[in-house]
Amino acid sequence: MIAHSEWKQGEVFQGIAENGNTIMFDANSVHQYGPSPMEAILMALCSCTSVDVVSILQKKRQAITGLRVSANATQAPAPPRVFTHIKLTYAVGGKLSRKAVEDAVSLSKNKYCSVSKMLEKAATIEYEIVYPDGEPEP
Structure with a gap:
């Protein structure tokens, strides 16, 4: 299993699995773009x-x-x-x-x-x- 993360902006990161599935993570307290890790x-x-x-x-x-x-x-x-x-x-x-x-x-x-x-x-x-x-x- 392989995955990586890319910083998008501010405290928002996109997690990407080897098959291409993605999830957005938002470390900001508002969590506007996705869940925190x-x-x-x-x-x-x-x-x-x-x-x-x-x-x-x-x-x-x-x-x-x-x-x-x-x-x-x-x-x-x-x-x-x-x-x-x-x-x-x-x-x-x-x-x-x-x-x-x-x-x-x-x-x-x-x-x-x-x-x-x-x-x-x-x-x-x-x-x-x-x-x-x-x-x-x-």
Whole structure:
């Protein structure tokens, strides 16, 4: 995997992957042109674990209809301002088994999500699962 970054203006940078995919990063506090690099890391964590959870639940033939993973992170007060604590909230919808969802989230965190595995070297990562449509089957 290869990537690079190009300075565009002010505090705006364009990240470019070897396949040509791009993302704009804006280190200015307004974030007018894109997320800050640290926000992008949180978004990558949410996306990485989402891919795992959806895939696992589909393989378990669970009728998942929605998933929203939110991250709330705390950073160190002084540079480097690494994440020290991250709480993930999984809001899952569909006709699901509680055990299947818990297993999928656990497998993502402990085995499959490479972003989570990297971040947990610096930060404590905890999670909760909520069911906006009501409690699932046991």
